[in-house]
Amino acid sequence: MTPGAVVTGIGIVAPTGLGADAYWAATRAGYDAIAEVNRFDATGYPARLAGEVAGFEAAQHLPGRLIPQTDHMTRLALVAADWALADAGVPPGGASAYDMGVATAASAGGFEFGQRELQNLWSKGREHVSSYQSFAWFYAVNTGQISIRNGFKGPSGVVVTDQAGGLDALAQARRQLRRGSRLILSGGVDGSICPWGWVAHLSSGRLSAGEDPATAYLPFDERAAGHVPAEGGALLVVESRESVRERSVSRVYGEIAGYGASFDPKPGSGRPPALRRAIETALRDAGTEPGEISVVFADAAAILELDRIEAEAISAVFGARAVPVTTPKTTTGRLLAGAASLDVAAALLSMRHGLIPPTPKVQPAPRYQLDVVTGRPRPADVSAALVIARGHGGFNSAIVLRREPT
Structure with a gap:
């Protein structure tokens, strides 16, 4: 094998499916998941369509202690991380904790969590603000929570470059492998479909005001008039070829x-x-x-x-x-x-x-x-x-x- 960074596991939480198999089946069939916003009442906003992750129940996948600590976005990320590691066949404690790290992308952080705590502060008082607010809103929270949950103590970080972030995070993963790490969990899972996040989306001036999901987001089309925001993403297990050989990995998706x-x-x-x-x-x-x-x-x-x-x-x-x-x-x-x-x-x-x-x-x-x-x-x-x-x-x-x- 030639030197390089290879992908051995994929974890997906997307509007079109939970898990790589469901996502791929929907994607190849052209299934459309764009619909009216359901996570909050968008009546009165100039844009009211989104791609939301349907059927996701965090309590079915995560321990109860994590639920009050985390924003919806982070719960999605933790589950995607679990699925990616399982797909790659990485057992808990299967390698040195200092050989494994996390590099994720973020655009904002836990907006929905932060909005709720700000509402509690102004309507009820400071004693009603969760202590978890200190990190649950933070743009680096996914990296931190994934690292803690999986015991990864190697080089980790977060990049904030909006839509480009998922690629920049994977590039960071490849750099860390070249510096001696064996495995980096990388990619991005995002989501800020709440009033506070929605206003931030609208400020870009790039959201579609279309009301028909069939015509609201049409890139490379003369009818194009902006995009529809969404939540979710994918996390990938990126490994060195040395790690792949030592673990006797039988399936590699491809090389970065x-x-x-x-x-x-x-x-x-x-x-x-x-x-x-x-x-x-x-x-x-x-x-x-x-x-x-x-x-x-x-x-x-x-x-x-x-x-x-x-x-x-x-x-x-x-x-x-x-x-x-x-x-x-x-x-x-x-x-x-x-x-x-x-x-x-x-x-x-x-x-x-x-x-x-x-x-x-x-x-x-x-x-x-x-x-x-x-x-x-x-x-x-x-x-x-x-x-x-x-x-x-x-x-x-x-x-x-x-x-x-x-």
């Missing part, structure tokens, strides 16, 4: 072969967007030519100008309509820091099953010159995939995934 990141220039500077540079850096880091990429999982902002920038970057690197492009998140909504790692999971499952999942509901605009996979999943020999993610404020990230040789 390359990574690139860039930051857009200040608006009005006259300099071009930097997304293309991130893509080219990732390809160069992977030692991969554009023609070797089987599919691109796009960021898909559903803002006409941002879609144009992404389409032009893809076409500049690969050629017009030269590579299949997909964005299955049209059925979930954009999951903030959880989105990119969920796309990575989808890309790895695409490699395994030889199918490119579709981009439901979208009618691709010819002017973008993209080969967007719509309608049904497309059979393909997916040997390498590119995942693109962008965060509000100018963050750009890209990761190249490579299938393991058989």
Whole structure:
């Protein structure tokens, strides 16, 4: 085996399914989970659709002592972590605690928990504020709670780069493996579907005001008018090849072969967007030519100008309509820091099953010159995939995934 960081476990909590199998079945079928907000009364808000994780009962998966300590987002993350570790066959205490760490992405933290405690403070008084508020709201709380629950004492951290965060966290995981760690649990699970979080979403000016789930989130479509927010994400077990050999791991989903990141220039500077540079850096880091990429999982902002920038970057690197492009998140909504790692999971499952999942509901605009996979999943020999993610404020990230040789 050549050096590298490989993915051995996947844990998914998504609007379209709990667990990798359920998520993949829904994704390949194009099942749409976008609907009216259910977690709070969104009447009177200009946006009222979301992708919510349905059927999740934390008490069925977590010990009772953790429930009052944690925000809904963290409960989702803890369960995703459990599933990823089980999928990778990592037993409790199966390796040195200092060889294992956690690197997650976050956009905000436990907004719903924080909102409740602020309400208690102002309506009832300080004695009614939970002591757990000191950390339950914090953007690094998922990393901390996962580390404590699993006894991981190796290098850990959190990155806050909005939608790009899931890729940046996986890049951090790869760096830690190169520095000697054996296993890093990485990715992102996010969720702030509550009044406080909703106002933060609305402040971006990028939310869709559409009321029909079939037309509210349409990237690369002339009808695009913003995105639908969502909750959930994916956590991945990323291991060194030495760890894989020593554990006699029989199944590896794929390799994180390359990574690139860039930051857009200040608006009005006259300099071009930097997304293309991130893509080219990732390809160069992977030692991969554009023609070797089987599919691109796009960021898909559903803002006409941002879609144009992404389409032009893809076409500049690969050629017009030269590579299949997909964005299955049209059925979930954009999951903030959880989105990119969920796309990575989808890309790895695409490699395994030889199918490119579709981009439901979208009618691709010819002017973008993209080969967007719509309608049904497309059979393909997916040997390498590119995942693109962008965060509000100018963050750009890209990761190249490579299938393991058989």
